[in-house]
Amino acid sequence: MFSTPLTITIFGFGAFGKLAAALLAPHAHVSVFDKSCDARQAASELGFSIIRDVSDVHADVVVLAVPAQSLEQCLLDIAPHLREGQLVIDVCSIKEEPARLMRSHLPAHVEILASHPMFGPQSAMKGTADSQIVLCPIRGTRWRRLAAFLRQRLGFGIIVTTPEEHDRQTARSQGLTHLLAHAFATLGEHPRICTRSSELMSEAIALVAHDAPEVSDAIVLGNRHLAPLRESLISALSSFGETEVNKHSPAQTDGQPYEA
């Protein structure tokens, strides 16, 4: 049903598009589409075929590696040119809204898979072993063939779920991490006097601190499940000490003040 080798066109040769192209190139025929001349030149210098006209995208799999904020325009651009049976995949860090946009803008003869690779250029620098990709099948069945390819050829762990469940879980994990990275950036450098736990927290923040602002915006503002978590976090940060002061005051442990 797919060509051998698999043909893949990556739309958008930004930070993630580059990473995806590099990971896929040994196992598939990868071509690149990007409106920017600089990006096309960079892709060409790395040996990728360049597609100059959106109507020339004939690959089995079309990976939309564009910011979440640009996805709708991208879909409107490519929709009239897609052929029967092509599989279109997004790689946005949120899934409910991209899934809705793809379902609504892509023609019925196109198959759709919403995906979220749980790694980025920063974390992939240490390799993608043990890395996971979340797949949310939206339309068609060819995604199963791609899932097998990603698992067997590239060694990725595959998690299949719904866009809603993805966004609910990543609000708690990725969403809060990005929100905190943003907040910590306002507090100055990590100091010399520190504990192992604060070092780990700094490492966590450093991994996402250099993500493009568009990425953080999508993750924090585009995930409807994050707002209540943000409220709870702020509330818990604000309330620390209001009750604890009374609970553990020295007065109440007076009898045995320094026992085990």
Add this chain to the structure above:
Amino acid sequence: MFSTPLTITIFGFGAFGKLAAALLAPHAHVSVFDKSCDARQAASELGFSIIRDVSDVHADVVVLAVPAQSLEQCLLDIAPHLREGQLVIDVCSIKEEPARLMRSHLPAHVEILASHPMFGPQSAMKGTADSQIVLCPIRGTRWRRLAAFLRQRLGFGIIVTTPEEHDRQTARSQGLTHLLAHAFATLGEHPRICTRSSELMSEAIALVAHDAPEVSDAIVLGNRHLAPLRESLISALSSFGETEVNKHSPAQTDGQPYEA
């Protein structure tokens, strides 16, 4: 000036007192004082000499391994019994208030060192190699001999600073970590769908999540430098999106919506 081997009495055989006793025992004669019968029994079973009367503390070095909230009562109890030249050390996670209490309650013939071992029972499980101890000399010069002992015999890194500088730096590192651990505890389990950065953040939080409430209270509420950082953090968490939405809206990148 000190005995050979060094004699050390540890006041308080709680989580940290136990760790300190275990680390010091191969290199010094360690005795333990604790008001609790259970704690004395535990210390005795581990082979430590037990001191039953506070007036019998004759060691060169007296380590007060008691919660910050109990330090003042402990100082009042031992102050009348201390001998000329003994070196008294606290190990609280904050330093300004303990330093003030020791200076004000301990007799002039006693030397004083405020200290903060930058590890705990959780992080020490992976070993104390590369671990650091912050020393804030308060009175006398014998602390230099102890610093050499900790560095040469136990392999610790030694940072010498003032109580104020310690508290200023640890508010940003340890203080915020404890505050966040408390806040995250209200948000439920870390989900299966997660990124490397959120895993690191969970590891950071797990390291301090099981600390005694008294420890977190001292670190968060006993450090005057943390309050403004907490306000800044909450403010940054609240404001995310208020300006970013406008900065990175798709409308402004319309011309080249999915380029690199």
